[in-house]
Amino acid sequence: METYGETKVYDALVLDKGGVVNGLVAGESVTLNTPNTILDVGSVRNEYTITWDNAKEGNYRIVSETIGTLTIEYRPITVSLVSGQTKVYGNADPAPFSVSIDGTAYPELIAFDVARVAGENVGTYAVTVSGNEYQGNYQVSFVSGTFSITKRALTVTADYKNVVYTNAVPVYTATYNGFANGDDVSDLSGSLVFACGYAPNAAYSATFDIVPSGLTSDNYDINFVKGILTVSKKRVAAPLAVQGLIYNGQQRTGVFEGEGYTIDGTATGTDAGDYDVTVRLKSGYLWNDGKSDDLERDWSIANRTVEAELDHHRFRYTGSALTVSIVLSNIVGTDVGDVVAVHTGTLTATVVGDYTVTVTGLDGTRAGNYVLITPTIVLNWQIINETLVVDAIPYHGIFDGNGHSITLSVDSAASITDIVVRYSVNSDLSESTTTPIPFTDAGTHTIYYRVTATGHDDVTGSCDVVITKKPIVIDPYDAQKRFGSSDPEFSAKVTGTVTGYGVSYELVRVSGENAGNYTISVTNLSGIDNYDVTTWTGTFTIIPQALLSSMIESLQSLTYNGDMQTTTYSVVSGSTLLVKGTDFTVSG
Incomplete structure (x- = not known):
């Protein structure tokens, strides 16, 4: 029996590796199992167990075994x-x-x-x-x-606005939706602009799109959303027909043009008469009362009233034919000559008298624009006596001993065949003369006059002869005498008198006979009515007399007596006894 040896990458799985068993009877099997555990990296396992599947454990024995090594890697x-x-x-x-x-x-x-x-x-x-x-x-x-x-989605929506048609474009604004991180419009680039078809002079439309644009940003994906500008119709005052127009020769306007409407018909005219006008609103406008109906506005120009007058009402008789003309007042300058008066009566006459002209109507190419202020106008005029024009020239001068009078200048618009002038010093012209009255002496002298001429009114009046006093000067000459003698005869220098018109006067001095200066004065003036007299003063001097021994009289002789004694004496000059201390002094 042998278990396998191998290297295994860690897989966090339960180890399930077996081996091989030799010597089993055909058809029988066993299973070799490594320990049922998870092995970490670096673990080595050589253990196993046997599972007898379909073999009889008692029929076998293990004669040899080989155990493999399992290495776990990272x-x-x-x-x-x-x-x-x-x-x-x-x-x-x-x-x-x-x-x-x-x-x-x-x-x-x-x-x-x-x-x-x-x-x-x-x-x-x-x-x-x-x-x-x-x-x-x-x-x-x-x-x-x-x-x-x-980029963050940012919506820029143009705000809805309202405006009255023809008013100024409103200030467009926008609302921002989507800012983050405390951002606002200042964090965007570019400038926000709005495109809108509305302008005060644009064709009317109830609404216009407000399209924003112009902003950019690195951090926002900007979506511009249009707004709507709602345009309200503008209300305007309905024009009125002008009343009280009177013909003046110039074009007049009966219905004035204005904002928001058009005028059909005759809105202007020159001649007197009636005119018809229809007023219609333009698109975008309403009348102030909210209506939009067409309006009829009839108007008129009234006839100009005319006064008739004569260019003259009174003539002075000339002996020739005199003519008056009818003057129509209030006629426009450009119509003068194109409007004349229809009249009866007398426009030309020669003799003195009263005359009448009656105006009954008007005629001429422009007469249809005028009407007389009253249907019939009666005008009067006359020829009367001529008036003399008298220019009285006064005399103003300084007394010179000559006679002076006034000067009369007589004129007339008519021919003068005979003129008679009478002069008098009396206001009623009694005791008058045809010769100018002269005056010589200083003073204001009034002369009265009457001027008569055939065919003329008498002219009376007065005028003055003013003669001013002549300035003269009387200047006494200085004089002197020796003390004790008689005064000399005083004299003076007189300047400014007129030959033949002398003056009388006396020269006197301040009284006194002692040596000294005395003032000589002018007094007792006469014959000075024509003069403005200025007087001066002179100086009279008494010169002291020389004192002689022969002038000492009654000198007392004295005999010595041992006491202080005073002698007595008198001093005479001629028959005048002189006063000690005043007329003479004693020394020694």
């Missing part, structure tokens, strides 16, 4: 990262990563670590699988791999 296994593992950006990594373990029925006995390169952005990252090479009965090989982070 079983090779591979720990591999399962390929194709991914996650969506923003999600957590798989916990744990998936690995495959080939070669053992007991993978839970293998210890290993799985680690990937750090990073959370979309991309491929290396994943390392590692651990001890020999673990129990296994020799472990590790196969690393990669792990992918895929």
